[in-house]
Every structure is written in C-alpha cells, then in structure tokens.
Amino acid sequence: MMSEIKPTEGELEILQVLWDKGLCTVREVHEEIAKNKDSGYTTTLKLMQIMHEKGLVERNTSTKTHVYKALVSRKEAQKNALDKILNTVFTGSTADLVIQALGTHRASQSEIEAIKNYLNQFENPEK
Amino acid sequence: MMSEIKPTEGELEILQVLWDKGLCTVREVHEEIAKNKDSGYTTTLKLMQIMHEKGLVERNTSTKTHVYKALVSRKEAQKNALDKILNTVFTGSTADLVIQALGTHRASQSEIEAIKNYLNQFENPEK
DNA sequence: TTGCATATACGAAAACTATCGTAGATATTT
DNA sequence: AAATATCTACGATAGTTTTCGTATATGCAA
Numbered sequence: 527m528m529s530e531i532k533p534t535e536g537e538l539e540i541l542q543v544l545w546d547k548g549l550c551t552v553r554e555v556h557e558e559i560a561k562n563k564d565s566g567y568t569t570t571l572k573l574m575q576i577m578h579e580k581g582l583v584e585r586n587t588s589t590k591t592h593v594y595k596a597l598v599s600r601k602e603a604q605k606n607a608l609d610k611i612l613n614t615v616f617t618g619s620t621a622d623l624v625i626q627a628l629g630t631h632r633a634s635q636s637e638i639e640a641i642k643n644y645l646n647q648f649e650n651p652e653k
Numbered sequence: 654m655m656s657e658i659k660p661t662e663g664e665l666e667i668l669q670v671l672w673d674k675g676l677c678t679v680r681e682v683h684e685e686i687a688k689n690k691d692s693g694y695t696t697t698l699k700l701m702q703i704m705h706e707k708g709l710v711e712r713n714t715s716t717k718t719h720v721y722k723a724l725v726s727r728k729e730a731q732k733n734a735l736d737k738i739l740n741t742v743f744t745g746s747t748a749d750l751v752i753q754a755l756g757t758h759r760a761s762q763s764e765i766e767a768i769k770n771y772l773n774q775f776e777n778p779e780k
Numbered sequence: 781t782t783g784c785a786t787a788t789a790c791g792a793a794a795a796c797t798a799t800c801g802t803a804g805a806t807a808t809t810t
Numbered sequence: 811a812a813a814t815a816t817c818t819a820c821g822a823t824a825g826t827t828t829t830c831g832t833a834t835a836t837g838c839a840a
Contacts, residue, residue, distance in 0.1 A: 641748060
C-alpha cells in the first residue's frame with residue numbers, strides 16, 4: 527500500500543460526517559456541513575463526486591439519490607495526520623507531541639489513567 | 654488574538670529551517686530545502702516574500718542580503734496543528750490522540766518515563 | 781399528465797499555492 | 811572600471827482546491 531491518503535480540508539469535513547453517520551446522502555452531508563459554514567449544495571455534491579473519483583468514498587447509485595460511504599477509515603486518517611505533523615512541526619519526537627497534547631488540552635482523570643495503563647504495558651513486559 | 658495561523662505546506666518547510674537555525678538568509682533556507690527536493694532559488698525567495706506579507710516572518714533589510722526570522726514559534730505551530738487534527742480526525746479526544754501516537758510510533762524507554770512523570774504531576778496534586 | 785421539487789452531471793470561474801524566468805540593483809573580483 | 815556573481819522584485823504560468831450556475835433527469839403531487 528503505497529498510496530498516500532491526503533484528503534484536502536474540504537474533503538476531511540465530509541469524511542467526518544461520513545465517519546459519524548455511516549451511510550449518507552449528499553443532502554445529509556451538506557446539511558451537517560452547512561451548520562458550520564455556508565456554502566451551496568452543489569459545492570458539497572461536486573466535492574463528493576471528486577472524492578469518488580479519487581477513491582476516498584464509494585456510492586450506491588441504484589436509486590436516484592445516491593448513498594455515500596467512506597472508503598478510508600478514521601483510523602487511517604488519524605495515522606496519516608499524526609505522521610504529518612510529527613515530521614513537520616514536531617521534530618519527529620512522539621514524546622514532545624504527547625506532552626504538548628496533554629498540556630494544552632487537559633485530559634480527564636480517567637483518560638490519564640487509560641494512558642498510564644497503556645504505558646505500563648511497555649514498561650513491564652509481563653514476564 | 655483571533656488570527657488563525659495556517660502556514661501552507663511549503664511555508665512550513667521554510668519555518669522548520671528558521672526554527673532550527675534562527676536567523677537565515679534566503680540562500681541558507683534554500684540550501685537546506687534543496688536537500689530534500691529540488692526547486693529553484695527564486696521559488697524559495699518568492700515564498701519567503703509572501704510569508705513576510707502574511708506576517709509569518711520578519712526580515713532585516715538593512716543589508717543587501719536580507720535576513721529572515723520566524724514570527725510564529727514552533728510551539729504555536731504545534732498547538733495549532735494539534736488543535737486542528739483533534740477537531741477533525743480525532744473527535745476531540747486527547748486520549749485517543751495520545752494512545753494512537755504512542756501505538757504507531759514506538760517511543761523509547763526514556764520517553765515513556767518522561768511521559769509518565771508528566772502524568773503523575775496531574776495525578777498527585779501534591780497536597 | 782402536468783408541474784414542481786430535488787437529484788446528478790458538468791463546465792467554468794475564483795481563490796489559493798507553487799514554480800520559475802527575467803529584469804534591475806548591488807556587491808565582488810580581476 | 812568592466813565583467814561577473816548574487817540579490818531582490820515582480821510578473822506570469824501551472825496546478826490544485828473550492829465554489830457555483832446551469833442543464834438535464836427523476837420522482838412526487840395536484
């Protein structure tokens with residue numbers, strides 16, 4: 527899998543809706559997006575058509591109103607996004623990134639616990 | 654401070670050099686960038702001029718060869734990058750981001766220690 | 781079945797980014 | 811001083827992304 531997944535800004539907005547809702551019509555996606563910014567319906571439509579050409583989504587065209595579905599998972603996009611900022615703003619240091627993230631966006635107690643547990647799994651190799 | 658800091662891809666490359674080296678001439682920045690991709694000198698120049706217009710850098714024009722300096726810090730850019738991916742691919746969950754980051758890019762033992770120490774500071778409020 | 785609402789397709793403009801050539805100014809070398 | 815090298819400024823082009831208008835098809839309601 528050599529393919530780089532690099533959705534544009536606008537494409538990411540659409541993917542977010544698809545990730546949240548699963549299957550969507552253009553109308554549904556647009557309604558959702560229109561909550562945050564105002565743009566025309568055909569703009570969203572066009573974008574989704576382009577995403578289809580790129581293979582970012584698939585669609586069921588058996589009915590008049592097509593139904594779209596994301597073909598890239600949120601997890602893949604997450605990995606990609608992390609890789610990218612790690613190699614640009616962070617100097618490849620995962621620790622820097624993690625500490626910055628925790629410092630700026632205070633995590634809840636339970637989240638902190640979860641992270642510590644996660645870390646322990648590396649520290650004590652369950653002999 | 655309402656201003657959104659959104660350097661483009663190319664601008665980020667330049668900022669990286671400025672962050673690493675401090676003060677730089679266009680030539681210095683270009684040499685560095687040319688190590689990874691080949692593009693013309695004037696391309697780098699033009700980009701840096703645009704960055705100046707945008708207020709991303711400042712420059713000393715007292716000598717023929719101008720000297721540039723970043724006006725956005727690496728830390729600011731880091732915060733911005735984190736905010737952005739937190740609100741797009743990650744659903745606002747810092748913990749998800751942290752765990753993903755640690756999972757994909759294995760951290761060294763010392764890094765893990767550093768992170769754990771950091772976490773402890775929240776857990777035990779030093780009564 | 782006629783008309784209205786809503787879909788998709790498509791072309792093209794607008795906005796933004798990256799790239800480079802060239803002109804003219806300024807320094808350096810011989 | 812003349813030739814050469816190096817710099818900035820600037821315009822133009824190409825590529826990408828976003829935006830929208832319009833044409834046309836499809837379903838639904840009166």
